[in-house]
Amino acid sequence: MINHARRLPLHSIKVLELAGIGPVPYGTSILTSLGAHVTRIERPSPQSAIRLPVENRGKRILTLDYKTPEDHSEILNLIRNADVLIEGNRPGVMEKSKLGPKDCAAINPKLIYARMTGWGQTGPWAGMAGHDINYIGLTGALHAMGTANEPPCPPINFLGDYGGGSMFLVTGILAALYERQSTKQGQVIDCAIVDGTLSMSGIIHSLSDMGMWSPKRAANLLDGSRPYYRCYTTKDDGYMAVGCLEPKFYALFLSQMGLSPEEFGGQMEPTIWPQQTEILIKLFASKTRAEWEQLFDGSDACVTPVLDYQEASNHKHMKARRETSAPFPPLP
Numbered sequence: 001m002i003n004h005a006r007r008l009p010l011h012s013i014k015v016l017e018l019a020g021i022g023p024v025p026y027g028t029s030i031l032t033s034l035g036a037h038v039t040r041i042e043r044p045s046p047q048s049a050i051r052l053p054v055e056n057r058g059k060r061i062l063t064l065d066y067k068t069p070e071d072h073s074e075i076l077n078l079i080r081n082a083d084v085l086i087e088g089n090r091p092g093v094m095e096k097s098k099l100g101p102k103d104c105a106a107i108n109p110k111l112i113y114a115r116m117t118g119w120g121q122t123g124p125w126a127g128m129a130g131h132d133i134n135y136i137g138l139t140g141a142l143h144a145m146g147t148a149n150e151p152p153c154p155p156i157n158f159l160g161d162y163g164g165g166s167m168f169l170v171t172g173i174l175a176a177l178y179e180r181q182s183t184k185q186g187q188v189i190d191c192a193i194v195d196g197t198l199s200m201s202g203i204i205h206s207l208s209d210m211g212m213w214s215p216k217r218a219a220n221l222l223d224g225s226r227p228y229y230r231c232y233t234t235k236d237d238g239y240m241a242v243g244c245l246e247p248k249f250y251a252l253f254l255s256q257m258g259l260s261p262e263e264f265g266g267q268m269e270p271t272i273w274p275q276q277t278e279i280l281i282k283l284f285a286s287k288t289r290a291e292w293e294q295l296f297d298g299s300d301a302c303v304t305p306v307l308d309y310q311e312a313s314n315h316k317h318m319k320a321r322r323e324t325s326a327p328f329p330p331l332p
Contacts, residue, residue, distance in 0.1 A: 008035025013083045013177065016041060016075075017059070018099075020088030022132065022157060023165025023193065024116050025055040028086060030170050032058045036084075041066075041075060066097050079104050079111065084173055088116040091126050101188045111186040112176040116169050118160075120192030132160035135193040139164075141201050148218040148225075164196030221245075227276040228253070228267060231306055238289030239306035240296075242280070253301040257283060 010031060017028045019042040028038045038059045042051075043066070051061070064071040076099075079085060085104060087094055094100045094115075101113045118135045119125045133154045136142040141160075146153035172189040180186060207213035213220050224230040228250055231239045244253040250267045254260075257280075264279065265272045284292065289305055296303040312318055 010034040010036040010177075013037065014081060015039070015084040015086065016078055016082045018085070018087040018089070018094075019043065020116065022088070022161040023169060023191075024086055024088040025052055026162055027116065027166035027169040027173075028059065029055045029057070030166065031084075031173070039078065041078075066099055072098070075099065076107060080107050082108065082111060083177070084112045084114060086114045086116060086169070086173075090129075091117065091121045105186065109185060110180060112173060112180065112189065113186065114169060114173050114176075114189040114191060116165060116191050118165075118193045120195060121190045132157040132193070135164070136160040136197050138194055139197045139201060140204070141197050143215065144204065144217060144220070144223055146217060148216070152217070159200070160193045160197050163200055164198075165191065165193040168196035168199070225273075227273050227280055230277075232280055232284035234284055234289040234292060235286060236288040236290075240284055240289060240292050241304050241306050243302040243304075245302070249300055249302050252299065253303060256295060256299060256301050256303075259283075 013031070013036040015028060015031055015036045015038045017024060017038055017040045019025075019040055025040070028036075028040070032038050040056060040059045040061050042061060042063050044063050064075055066072045066075050079099075087099075095103075101115075104111050104113055115121060117126070118130045118132075119128060133142065136154070136159050137152075142152045142154065144152075145155055169189070169191045172191055176187050176189060204213055207221070217223065218225045222229060228242060228244050231241050233239060242253065244250040247267060251261065254264060259279075265276060287295075292303070293305050307315060313322075
């Protein structure tokens with residue numbers, strides 16, 4: 001990702017993070033990994049004590065209450081010399097505290113003011129409380145998660161907070177920094193999780209338009225309904241991920257599984273997918289995960305182990321990536 005032997009691209013950028021949860025601290029952690037100097041301003045409250053160690057590493061932490069005149073004045077001084085300010089409050093909160101975009105632009109016209117919310121700054125739900133599960137539920141993305149006969153399964157907060165939130169937040173900030181080089185002016189960024197998540201759902205709408213996706217859960221190409229794109233349980237209750245979408249990878253998969261293409265049947269024959277799935281369920285249950293890992297190690301069959309977060313940090317490939325380019329190695 002980044003060659004740390006060279007000067008990092010955001011080495012001269014000063015960022016103020018008005019402490020929040022979810023996409024804000026992760027977004028600023030990405031900016032930190034790109035070299036930005038991030039100052040996180042926390043209010044003296046119990047919530048401020050919840051400081052995520054990975055997301056907040058490398059940041060300068062200040063405890064200031066912008067409701068008090070002294071601390072408010074200190075925050076304004078920090079804003080005068082900042083390049084970026086990021087806040088994740090409900091619409092109107094910063095204006096009420098006299099730290100809104102107009103207040104800040106008056107003392108620092110070059111400031112990029114980034115606003116991170118779930119619902120956005122406008123709309124009938126803009127002022128309503130919510131969390132990742134609520135935001136992705138509104139976009140149609142959550143409905144696609146999980147099995148056919150169960151309620152949708154939330155994908156932790158990766159999709160909404162971090163995908164639809166943090167990544168779009170950082171993209172907007174980087175674009176604004178680039179534009180500021182020529183205009184010498186800051187701007188306001190309205191980043192909403194519902195907008196970002198909907199944008200990430202583009203492939204679903206594209207496939208639907210092509211007649212290749214339906215609203216029915218666990219009935220589509222990438223949602224676990226195909227025997228060649230799903231997870232299987234191993235003998236020791238581990239899991240293997242199978243993702244051999246392309247015919248050449250599918251053929252290699254069958255070969256390494258010891259399955260005859262003629263007897264197993266074609267890849268694109270929906271009527272026999274249930275039978276094929278049952279065959280593969282029994283086969284994967286006949287060996288341990290380690291045995292399957294060894295069989296498919298280095299293979300183009302697109303079969304890999306499903307690791308938990310502790311195992312992942314010790315896998316040989318993840319270790320190699322961490323040594324060269326991964327921005328956030330696990331904490332010791």
